[in-house]
Each structure stands twice: as C-alpha cells, then as structure tokens.
Amino acid sequence: KNQVEQSPQSLIILEGKNCTLQCNYTVSPFSNLRWYKQDTGRGPVSLTIMTFSENTKSNGRYTATLDADTKQSSLHITASQLSDSASYICVVSAGTNAGKSTFGDGTTLTVKP
Amino acid sequence: NAGVMQNPRHLVRRRGQEARLRCSPMKGHSHVYWYRQLPEEGLKFMVYLQKENIIDESGMPKERFSAEFPKEGPSILRIQQVVRGDSAAYFCASSPTPIGSEQYFGPGTRLTVT
Numbered sequence: 360k361n362q363v364e365q366s367p368q369s370l371i372i373l374e375g376k377n378c379t380l381q382c383n384y385t386v387s388p389f390s391n392l393r394w395y396k397q398d399t400g401r402g403p404v405s406l407t408i409m410t411f412s413e414n415t416k417s418n419g420r421y422t423a424t425l426d427a428d429t430k431q432s433s434l435h436i437t438a439s440q441l442s443d444s445a446s447y448i449c450v451v452s453a454g455t456n457a458g459k460s461t462f463g464d465g466t467t468l469t470v471k472p
Numbered sequence: 473n474a475g476v477m478q479n480p481r482h483l484v485r486r487r488g489q490e491a492r493l494r495c496s497p498m499k500g501h502s503h504v505y506w507y508r509q510l511p512e513e514g515l516k517f518m519v520y521l522q523k524e525n526i527i528d529e530s531g532m533p534k535e536r537f538s539a540e541f542p543k544e545g546p547s548i549l550r551i552q553q554v555v556r557g558d559s560a561a562y563f564c565a566s567s568p569t570p571i572g573s574e575q576y577f578g579p580g581t582r583l584t585v586t
Contacts, residue, residue: 393574402476402563402577403515448515459528460575462507464514 361386363451365463373471376439380466382432382449390454394423394434397446397465406434406447439470474499476566476578477546484584491551491558493581497566504547505575506532506539509561521547554585 363384372378384392391410395403407416407423409432416423420437436443449463477496485491497504506518517531521541532539536554541547551558561582565575 395577400580402565402579404577405574408574459517459520459530462515462517 361451361453361461363449363461363463365447365449365466367466368464369467369469371469371471372439374439374441377435377437378439378468380434380436380447380449380468382434382451382463384430384432384449384451384461384463386430386451386453386461388454389427389430390452392423392425392432393450393452393460394421394432395448395450397448399445403448436468439468441470441472444468444470476564476576478562478564478578478581480581481579482582482584484586485554486586487555488553491554491583491585493549493551493562493564493583494546495549495564495566495578496546497564498568498576501566501568501576503567503569503573504541505565505567506547506549507563507565509563509580511560515563518549551583554583556585559583559585 366381393408394406397403406418406421409416409425411427422435425432446465446467448465450460452460479494502523504521507515509515519532519539520528536552538550561580563580564578567573567575
C-alpha cells in the first residue's frame with residue numbers, strides 16, 4: 360500500500376530560525392515528489408517538484424532534498440518568517456497509477472515573533 | 473491565465489439536501505482531481521477525471537457522491553442527501569498531463585451541513 364508519512368505533525372519556531380520537515384514514503388514505482396504549502400483556509404500551493412534523478416531543489420528560502428534509495432525527503436526553511444506559518448504537505452506520485460498521488464497528512468508550522 | 477476556479481466558496485446545506493460544487497480548471501488543462509479535507513486533517517483523494525471520462529474514483533464514497541467533467545463547462549462534484557459528516561473543504565486541482573504532473577489547486581469550497 361502506498362503511504363506517505365510526515366514528521367513532525369506540528370512545529371513551533373521563532374521568527375528568523377531555520378527548520379527541517381521530514382517526509383518518508385513507500386510509494387512505488389516512484390514518479391515524483393512534491394511539496395506544497397497550504398495557508399489556513401486556502402488551497403495548497405506548489406513549492407517544489409522533484410523526479411528520481413534530482414537530489415536537491417530550491418525555491419527561495421525553501422530547499423527540498425530527495426533520497427530515492429532511502430525513500431526520504433526533507434524540506435528545509437531558512438530564516439523563517441511569520442508568513443511561513445502554514446501546513447506543509449508532501450505528495451508522492453506513482454508512475455503506473457495515472458494521475459493519482461498519495462498525500463501526507465502535513466506538518467503544521469507556526470512561526471512566532 | 474486565470475487559475476483554478478471553484479464556486480461557491482462557501483455552501484450551507486441542511487441534512488438531506490443536495491450539494492453541487494463546481495470547478496473550472498486552468499486554461500489548457502484537461503485533467504481534474506477532487507480532494508476532501510476534513511477539519512484538522514490532510515487532503516484525501518476522491519476522484520480523477522479527464523474530459524467526459526472518470527479515470528479513477530477509488531477515493532469517492534460509493535453512495536450519494538458523483539462527479540462529472542463534461543465536454544463543455546466545469547467539473548461538478550455532486551453530493552446527494554448530505555449528512556453532517558460531509559461537512560468539509562472540497563478542493564479541486566487541475567493538470568495539463570496526468571502522470572505525476574504538477575497539480576494546481578483551487579481555493580476550495582467549504583461545505584457546512586446543518
């Protein structure tokens with residue numbers, strides 16, 4: 360069964376600090392892994408998308424890493440801002456199941472001043 | 473290029489009524505996905521449609537729920553005889569191609585069943 364596990368479930372950090380969110384998956388065969396940011400009351404917005412051959416991808420202060428061997432990904436946020444407070448969702452797509460992706464339950468990040 | 477549009481943004485229905493949620497994909501996108509998000513929970517896949525076809529409805533309840541994506545017009549998620557447990561945010565996403573491609577999400581429809 361395809362699964363995506365995210366940790367921690369929630370995280371509180373002070374403004375300006377860095378943090379790292381984790382995503383472990385058992386989706387097979389792997390197609391790609393995406394990180395989304397979902398602000399409260401809004402739809403998810405894509406941060407990064409990585410395929411099998413990509414180890415690192417950055418989008419501003421967000422850097423995602425992928426280890427396809429251990430089936431792990433991380434999202435690192437640098438110099439956090441209050442606006443980073445949101446839910447971060449890891450999504451993994453399987454190559455054979457057209458269109459269907461497996462979503463993690465998300466990590467809720469709260470950045471405090 | 474307008475993003476994915478959903479309407480209404482908020483919908484209140486009494487138990488037993490029908491709810492119709494609409495989703496207009498991004499221009500050029502022919503693949504639509506519906507997700508449900510219960511309060512304090514993650515997004516759960518419901519159904520994946522291509523123009524005039526349901527490709528995967530494995531996440532959709534067998535009864536009372538149906539979806540369509542006609543040749544013309546928006547995709548519709550229909551919930552008949554709503555119950556309190558149907559209260560949730562329903563998100564639609566679209567993509568230009570199916571397998572593993574980037575999905576662009578709409579703002580969601582928040583359904584409240586009283």
